[in-house]
Amino acid sequence: KAETENAEKQAADVTPAESTTPTAEKSINGSTAEVENNTEAAGQQQSETSAQTTETKDVPVSPFGFGPYPEVPADYPIPPDKFEWEFWGKTVKGELMSRVRIKLWNQGIRSDGASFENGKVYPNILGTVYVQWAENGEFIRRITGHPDDDFDAIEAALEAGQPPPEGITVLSRNEAGIDPYSFLELSKKE
Known part of the structure; x- marks a missing residue:
């Protein structure tokens, strides 16, 4: 019992300057300051990386398994x-359709809407129309495109067998359209 009290007394008498833990001490010079600055920079970089990681976690993700939603361009119609x-x-x-339109927009191709049919996206691009001919090829069954055309x-x-008006590109609806999975490099979801 006396030994325990004596050890406790000795421990209480030890001040931080008298610590029994081995320490290294070095006077501050240029290389020490550099190490401290690099350590601060690394800490700041780590905290910035953590903030970026947090931001990444906040990115909304497709409920259909297509990954994070693309960023909507500042000059996009919406x-x-x-x-x-x-x-x-x-x-x-x-x-x-939205992902295709955003990718086209980022490529400089302006689309003011789109339709989806037979697994393809048909963007509404000024000056581009999609034509579906009747089976006999004598008349147009359907024509779609930009509302201003x-x-x-x-x-x-x-x-009448004439070329389309100037500035108009005519595409066959049966052959045109964008396969969204290959265009967006996505795996097809069943």
């Missing part, structure tokens, strides 16, 4: 702060 994936990505088709003039020219 501003990024108004674009709601919950609305535009409610269905697989809706999400694929003059469908009546285009249809009249094509049915």
Whole structure:
């Protein structure tokens, strides 16, 4: 008992300067300051990396397994702060159309809408129309495209065997369209 009390007394008498733990001490010089600065920079970089990791975790992800949603461009027709994936990505088709349009937009191809049919996306691009001919090829069964294109003039020219009006590209609806999975490099979801 006396030994225990004596050891406790000795431990209490030890001040931080008298610590029994081995320490290394070095006077501060240029290389020490550099080490301290590098350590601070590394700590700051680690904290910035943590912040970036946190930001990455906040990126909304597709409920259909397509990964994180693409960033909506600032000049997109629907501003990024108004674009709601919950609305535009409610269905697989809706999400694929939006992703295709955003990728086209980032490539400089402006699309003011799109349709989805037979597994393909048909973006509405000014000056591009998709035509579906009747089986006999004598008349147009369907024509789609950008709402500002003059469908009546285009249809009249094509049915008369004339070239389309200047600035109009005519694509066969059966052969055109974008396969969203290959265009976006996504795995097809069943």
